[in-house]
Every structure is written in C-alpha cells, then in structure tokens.
Amino acid sequence: MANTQSPTPAMPLVALLSRESGESLADQIVRSIAARIDDKVLRSGARMPSIRAFAQAHRVSPFTVVASYDRLVARGYLESRRGAGFYVREKAAPVVRSAPDPAVEQGTAAMDVTWLVRNMFRQAPYQQMPGTGVLPSEWLDGAGIANALRAISRQHPGTLVNYGVPQGFLPLRQQLQEKLAALDIAAAPEQIVTTAGVTQALDMVAREFTQPGDTIFVDDPAWFLMFGSFAALGARVIGIPRLADGPDLQALAQLAALHQPKLYVINSVLHNPSSTSLSAAKAFQILRLAEEHDFIVVEDDIYCDLHPGPAIQPVTRLATMDQLRRVIYLGGFSKTLAANLRVxxxxxxxxxAQRLADRKMLQTLTTSEIGERVVYKVLSEGTFRKHTDRICSRLDELRSRTVRQMERIGLKIDATPVAGMFVWADAGRDTNVLAAQAMAQDLLLAPGSLFSPSQLPSSRMRLNIAAMQEPAVWRFLEKALQN
Structure with a gap:
C-alpha cells in the first residue's frame, strides 16, 4: 500500500539551503526533492508538507515553496490534489527502446514518408543526418529570438494571454508587405494570412480550393510531406517531371488537358530537393497554361531567404509576374530563424485571403501571436538580412568543396546548385537499400523514392551540404558506393 503519511514538518526535506551559492532557493528545493524521489527516499503517494509547514521548516517564503511545488508538478514528480495538498506522483515505467527491425536494416521493409520524418525528429546528432531538411541549430538566430522574447515579455501581460486575430498579427503582416515589395510582389496587409508554417498553409489552401476527387499537380521530385496530406483530403496527386530550369512543359500541358487540375504546387526558387530555380521563359508558360486550363498556382517560396539574389543567379517568381491574380504565394521562417518557430x-x-482567414478560424481559431510577435521583432529591427547573408556565405563556403567530394566517391550531380542547402545526387543504385544500410549505422539518408508521388524505387537521394561535414558520413558513403 502506498505511503500516504506526510513527512514530519520539523524534519527538513532538503539539505541546508544556501543563499550565497548563486543558485536560487527554488532551484535548490526542486533539485533536492527530485533527487529524494528518484532515490526512493520519498515514495509514490507520500503527502508533501503543506506550503506553510515547508516554509516554516526551511525558513523560506511561501511564494518560494509554491514556485518549487509547481515546477515539481510540471516535471512529473508531484501531483496537486484540489483541497488535499501535494503528493509524490507515481513515476511511469521507463520506455525501453525496441530493437531495430531486421527487415529495415537489410533494406527489405518498405520506407515511406513517415519513416523519414520520424527519423528526422529522433534525438540524434545533426551531423549524422545528411538527409535532413534543416540547417544546424548553431547557424540559426537563437540570440535574436531570445532578445525578441525578452522584449515581448516586458510588454503588457494582456498581449500575451489573449487570442490574436484569425488573419494574423497586423504589425507582422505590415512588415511582410514590405518584404514582399522587395520581391516586386504587391500585397496589402489584408491580402496576407499568417499560418503555423508552410505545412499548414498548404493544407489550408488544399482544403479551401479542392474537393475529394480533384487533381493536384506537384513537381516530381518535390517536398514529400504534402503528398500524403493531399491524398488524405481525397485529392489525386500527380507529379510533373522537374528539370533543371523548371517543369517539363510538354508533360504539364498534356497532363493539364487530361486531368484539369485545381492546383499546381511548385518551388520557383531553390526547389526542394535539387536547389535549382525556375527560368523566366518557363514561368511565363506555366502562367499561360494555368490561364488556359483554369488552375491555381501555389508558389512555395520557403527557401526565399537562402537565395543570394539576382546578381548571383537570375531568379523568377511566379507571384512577381502574376501579382497574385492566379498565384497563391507561401513563405515562412522555419529554415532561417528556427525550425520550431512555426510562423x-x-x-x-x-x-x-478572406476565405483562407475564415478557413483558418474554423480550423484553429488563430495562430500563436507570441510567435508572430517574435518574428515581427526580428524582421523590424533590421538584422534579419545580415543573418541570412551569413547563412548564405557559410553554404557558399561548403558547396563546391562538398560537391567535389561527392563526385570523387562516385555520386553523380546533374545540376550543381549555386545556392541553397540541398544537392540531388545519383548514387547509381536503389537508395532505399542504401538508406536502410545507413540507418543500421545510425545515419539518416533521404532516399529519392520518398520525393515522388509514385514512391517508386530511385537511385537519387537528397543530401544537405551543411550536414555533410561528419567523417563517418563520408566513410559510409564511400564504402557503400564501392560495393
């Protein structure tokens, strides 16, 4: 039977508290009680001293005790029972990691998008994930985000606890108006709707402008996550072959006439996974076909800020040519500010925009205004461009050297990118098998089959040059490609 007796108030639960150690009293109390619970000195179900009794026994204020107990509740050490006080919580049994699936290790089990995403989110060193889609955390603007959070925390508390508005934090939308104007895209704040990242933006657009049975075109290859998302809505997802300067226009014209798509989702700038960009000639033809066959073009420009500008590489955006008549433009900051800052x-x-704001309201009411305030603070202080310039410079320093090393070990690169983080490499063999062999050595590759809506075996794979600096990655690839 669980011990429900309260510890004797006169007997201190924690060691002598120091007011000169530099560690707060609450931190000392939390650390000491947690250690006693971990060591089974305090058993599950034991009743903790009342706040007043604890404060008197340890000569601290009741406020310090409340803060300490609340933190122990948040960490799962204590539970609060209304009207009865605080009790030691029964700790859940530790999760035992299951043994690796031999079929996956041998390359015989099916790999799908869920497999890749699950492994991208595992707690592994970034340097062991050359197939990842994000930059190293130390490349991102942690200091800028921390400064913005501190500034926001000093504002009136009411601004942090209330709902925002469905269309999004107005000062951020006004700042985005300026950002888009720099790309020669005219958009008033009323034409902008904030989202929880581009992932939610794509989902909202698909839900609003398609019905079950409708066709959505995507590039092939393209960002894999949207394939399953669109299919779950009942849409038919068809890939348009992607070439170095944009889609295969002949295939696009033929398939558009045959399937009458509602949407065509495309990366114009720094296409994922090849880091190539759309030519002006093809951009014009895409808009012509969209008009002819009455489909909406959804331009995903999430990698916008990783492009160095037209002085380095000519760049054409469909939204610039169309001015948002037939194009829906998407952007975000997860690739440049923080992966978990879902804005x-x-x-x-x-x-x-009004229809999408209403759709957003029905789905999630609003997005997090705190995150939107953080992004607004970073953008409005004028340091964002310098930050992204530093990222581009670091990628430039790595790109040519990394591509040469890829080619030296036997990878084929059809179109060497001049910007961006990705290289679309040909391994000359089924990269599903290669990815399974890599996972057995705790290395994450992104096989090409996952980047096509057909999911057929592919000799291609996406490699992130920022994550290719670990010697173990090169040793594995060189050995695997020689076999």
Missing amino acids: GYIATSHER
Whole structure:
C-alpha cells in the first residue's frame, strides 16, 4: 500500500539551503526533492508538507515553496490534489527502446514518408543526418529570438494571454508587405494570412480550393510531406517531371488537358530537393497554361531567404509576374530563424485571403501571436538580412568543396546548385537499400523514392551540404558506393 503519511514538518526535506551559492532557493528545493524521489527516499503517494509547514521548516517564503511545488508538478514528480495538498506522483515505467527491425536494416521493409520524418525528429546528432531538411541549430538566430522574447515579455501581460486575430498579427503582416515589395510582389496587409508554417498553409489552401476527387499537380521530385496530406483530403496527386530550369512543359500541358487540375504546387526558387530555380521563359508558360486550363498556382517560396539574389543567379517568381491574380504565394521562417518557430504566411488576392482567414478560424481559431510577435521583432529591427547573408556565405563556403567530394566517391550531380542547402545526387543504385544500410549505422539518408508521388524505387537521394561535414558520413558513403 502506498505511503500516504506526510513527512514530519520539523524534519527538513532538503539539505541546508544556501543563499550565497548563486543558485536560487527554488532551484535548490526542486533539485533536492527530485533527487529524494528518484532515490526512493520519498515514495509514490507520500503527502508533501503543506506550503506553510515547508516554509516554516526551511525558513523560506511561501511564494518560494509554491514556485518549487509547481515546477515539481510540471516535471512529473508531484501531483496537486484540489483541497488535499501535494503528493509524490507515481513515476511511469521507463520506455525501453525496441530493437531495430531486421527487415529495415537489410533494406527489405518498405520506407515511406513517415519513416523519414520520424527519423528526422529522433534525438540524434545533426551531423549524422545528411538527409535532413534543416540547417544546424548553431547557424540559426537563437540570440535574436531570445532578445525578441525578452522584449515581448516586458510588454503588457494582456498581449500575451489573449487570442490574436484569425488573419494574423497586423504589425507582422505590415512588415511582410514590405518584404514582399522587395520581391516586386504587391500585397496589402489584408491580402496576407499568417499560418503555423508552410505545412499548414498548404493544407489550408488544399482544403479551401479542392474537393475529394480533384487533381493536384506537384513537381516530381518535390517536398514529400504534402503528398500524403493531399491524398488524405481525397485529392489525386500527380507529379510533373522537374528539370533543371523548371517543369517539363510538354508533360504539364498534356497532363493539364487530361486531368484539369485545381492546383499546381511548385518551388520557383531553390526547389526542394535539387536547389535549382525556375527560368523566366518557363514561368511565363506555366502562367499561360494555368490561364488556359483554369488552375491555381501555389508558389512555395520557403527557401526565399537562402537565395543570394539576382546578381548571383537570375531568379523568377511566379507571384512577381502574376501579382497574385492566379498565384497563391507561401513563405515562412522555419529554415532561417528556427525550425520550431512555426510562423508562415499566405499572400493572395483579397477575396481568397478572406476565405483562407475564415478557413483558418474554423480550423484553429488563430495562430500563436507570441510567435508572430517574435518574428515581427526580428524582421523590424533590421538584422534579419545580415543573418541570412551569413547563412548564405557559410553554404557558399561548403558547396563546391562538398560537391567535389561527392563526385570523387562516385555520386553523380546533374545540376550543381549555386545556392541553397540541398544537392540531388545519383548514387547509381536503389537508395532505399542504401538508406536502410545507413540507418543500421545510425545515419539518416533521404532516399529519392520518398520525393515522388509514385514512391517508386530511385537511385537519387537528397543530401544537405551543411550536414555533410561528419567523417563517418563520408566513410559510409564511400564504402557503400564501392560495393
């Protein structure tokens, strides 16, 4: 039977508290009680002293005790029972990691998008994930985000606890108006809707402008996560072959006439996974076909800020040419500020923006205004461009050397990118098998089959040059490609 007796108030639960150690009293109390619970000195179900009794026994204020107990509750050490006090919580049994699936290790089990995403989110060193889609955390603007959070925390508390508005934090939308203007895209704040990243933006657009049975075009290869998301809505997802300068226009024209798509989702700038960009000639033809076959073009420009600008590489955005008449433009900051700062946005016509704001309201009411305030603070202080310039410079320093090393060990690169983080490499063998062999050595590769809606075996794979600096990655690839 669980011990429900309260510890004797006169007998201190924690060691002598120091007021000169530099560690707060609450920190000392939390650390000491947690250690006693971990060591089974305090058993599950034991009743803790009342706040007043604890404060008197340890000569601290009741406020310090409340803060300490609350933190222990949050960490799962204590539970609060209304009207009865605090009790030691029964700790859950530790999770035992299951043994690796031999079928996956041998390359015989099916690999799908869930497999890749699950392993991208595992707690492994970044340097062991050359297939990842994000930059190293130390490359991102942690200091800028921390400064913005501190500034926001000093504002009136009411601004932090209330709902925002469905269309998004107005000062951020006004700042995004300026950002888009720099790309020659005219969009008033009323034409912009904030989202929880580009992932939610794509989902909202698909839900609003398609119905079950409709066709959505995507590039092939393209960002894998949207394939399953669109299919779950009942849409038919068809890939348009992607070439170095954009889609295969002949295939696009033929398939558009045959399937009458509602949407075509495309990366114009720094396409994922090849880091290539759309030519002006093809951009014009895409818009012509969209008009002819009456489909909406969804331009995903999440890698916008990793492009060094037209002085380095000519760049054409469909939204710049179309001015948001038939194009819905998407952007975000997860690739440049922080992966978990889920702030994205949609820019479109006034009528579509209102429909999407209503759709967002019905799905999630609003997005987090705290995150939007953080992004606004970073953008409005004028340091964001310098930060992204530093990222581009670091990628430039790595790119040519890394591509040469890829080619030296036997990888083929059809189109060497001049910007961005990805290289679309040909391994000359089924990269599903290669990825399974890599996972057996705790290395994450991104096989090419996952980047196509057909999911057929592929000799291609996406490699992130920022994550290719670990010698173990090169040793594995060199050995695997020689066999």
